[in-house]
Amino acid sequence: MVEEISKLPPLVTSWExxxxxxxxxxxxxxxxxxxxxxxxxxxxxxxxSPTIANKLKILLQMSLVLTHGSRKRVIRLxxxxxxxxxxxxxxxxxxxxxxxxxxxxxxxxxPEFTEAARTPDPELMLRGYExxxxxxxxxxxxVSRGFVDPHRLEYWDLDWVKQSTMAGEYRRMARSIxxxxxxxxxxxxxxxxxxxxxxxxxxxxxxxxxxEQAQTRRVPRQEGWFNLSxxxxxxxxxxxxxxxxxxxxxxxxxxxxxxxxxxxxxxDMLRELIDILHPHDEPGRLTLIHRFGNDSIGRLxxxxxxxxxASGRTVLWCCDPMHGNTRVTADGYKTxxxxxxxxxxxxxxxxxxxxxxDLGGVxxxxxxxxxxxxxxxxxxxxxxxxxxxYQSFLDPRLNYEQALEMALFVARKMARLNxxxxxx
Ligand code: PEP
Ligand code: CO
Numbered sequence: 001m002v003e004e005i006s007k008l009p010p011l012v013t014s015w016e017x018x019x020x021x022x023x024x025x026x027x028x029x030x031x032x033x034x035x036x037x038x039x040x041x042x043x044x045x046x047x048x049s050p051t052i053a054n055k056l057k058i059l060l061q062m063s064l065v066l067t068h069g070s071r072k073r074v075i076r077l078x079x080x081x082x083x084x085x086x087x088x089x090x091x092x093x094x095x096x097x098x099x100x101x102x103x104x105x106x107x108x109x110x111p112e113f114t115e116a117a118r119t120p121d122p123e124l125m126l127r128g129y130e131x132x133x134x135x136x137x138x139x140x141x142x143v144s145r146g147f148v149d150p151h152r153l154e155y156w157d158l159d160w161v162k163q164s165t166m167a168g169e170y171r172r173m174a175r176s177i178x179x180x181x182x183x184x185x186x187x188x189x190x191x192x193x194x195x196x197x198x199x200x201x202x203x204x205x206x207x208x209x210x211x212e213q214a215q216t217r218r219v220p221r222q223e224g225w226f227n228l229s230x231x232x233x234x235x236x237x238x239x240x241x242x243x244x245x246x247x248x249x250x251x252x253x254x255x256x257x258x259x260x261x262x263x264x265x266x267x268d269m270l271r272e273l274i275d276i277l278h279p280h281d282e283p284g285r286l287t288l289i290h291r292f293g294n295d296s297i298g299r300l301x302x303x304x305x306x307x308x309x310a311s312g313r314t315v316l317w318c319c320d321p322m323h324g325n326t327r328v329t330a331d332g333y334k335t336x337x338x339x340x341x342x343x344x345x346x347x348x349x350x351x352x353x354x355x356x357x358d359l360g361g362v363x364x365x366x367x368x369x370x371x372x373x374x375x376x377x378x379x380x381x382x383x384x385x386x387x388x389x390y391q392s393f394l395d396p397r398l399n400y401e402q403a404l405e406m407a408l409f410v411a412r413k414m415a416r417l418n419x420x421x422x423x424x
Contacts, residue, residue: 005214010228025284028316034361038079040395054368062407069411082204206233234258242272267307293324294340318361319348338376
């Protein structure tokens with residue numbers, strides 16, 4: 001299967017990978033902001049037009065709000081077109097008196113609780129490559145024509161915006177951006193449609209090394225190896241040991257990469273990881289995605305910022321306020337409290353500012369659909385609401401409204417830190 005996938009065309013090109021690296025380098029210098037988001041795990045069954053289009057729309061709306069608040073250009077990096085493999089803390093799952101292997105993502109086995117579904121199947125790697133290609137194909141088409149034209153902000157509206165308590169604030173920002181755009185165009189004499197300013201990049205956790213390896217290759221006239229299954233693979237927290245196979249694989253590829261760091265990461269480990277993965281201080285190469293939890297970030301992040309600073313190398317700091325704040329309700333639902341998610345983010349901005357740098361990005365699990373997986377937010381979702389539309393097989397995601405609310409929160413926070421107002 002690995003051999004077959006290695007003969008198929010790459011999903012992305014080394015030029016695109018290089019363009020993303022350049023943009024991440026700008027973010028690390030404080031000139032851009034990274035918006036990194038999507039599903040915890042994509043599912044083969046939801047490789048469909050509304051799911052993909054809605055995800056794109058919410059990421060676009062968030063980026064619009066963030067641009068407005070930060071006065072920086074935003075890098076849109078999706079957790080999509082390949083986010084199919086998941087680390088699990090339990091090897092097996094037991095229901096009643098039946099015990100089966102855990103679900104590990106559609107690239108490996110299937111979520112249904114049957115022996116056939118849970119038996120790993122190498123064919124799924126090929127299905128994953130194909131689904132990633134189909135997803136990317138649709139995204140590229142949407143992005144290249146009309147859909148993301150900033151002059152047609154109304155296309156980005158999801159139906160819900162009409163009823164949302166945040167609709168007014170969002171619309172004001174959209175209008176103000178539309179006005180500045182038209183002003184710029186009049187000034188510069190360029191015409192609507194000529195400004196092709198939207199980029200979308202892909203990323204996934206590079207967990208399943210045979211799959212990653214299958215698309216890793218050399219390209220003409222460039223040195224080294226590129227993982228062309230995605231623009232930006234990242235190393236999950238459970239596989240980020242400096243002595244581990246994942247770090248060794250990532251050391252050898254030229255893509256910009258992320259590493260998740262959390263409560264198990266010591267300053268020594270981080271120093272070692274930076275030495276291995278970022279030896280030449282190449283701009284844009286390394287993004288550190290921290291995920292501690294609202295209660296621990298204040299204690300655990302500062303020593304790691306100090307360790308990175310002492311390495312003398314430049315990294316991009318990105319906050320994942322989701323994975324340190326996962327809880328299980330009395331009914332057995334995995335959830336996250338919106339207030340804790342915002343609490344961790346809020347602290348992240350302040351801690352980095354106190355250390356003399358900007359937080360460079362956010363990493364979130366979200367969907368463009370109306371799910372009920374995280375509690376809290378403007379609608380005040382409670383634990384009793386979770387069963388209404390809980391769809392995730394794995395981690396709970398922000399729904400579209402919570403995602404937009406988070407973007408508004410971040411925009412206001414950045415505007416305050418930069419000393420200007422986010423209101424349109
Ligand atoms: C994830 O991003 O879905 C994930 C498993 O994160 P982490 O490696 O930070 O636990
Ligand atoms: Co997750």
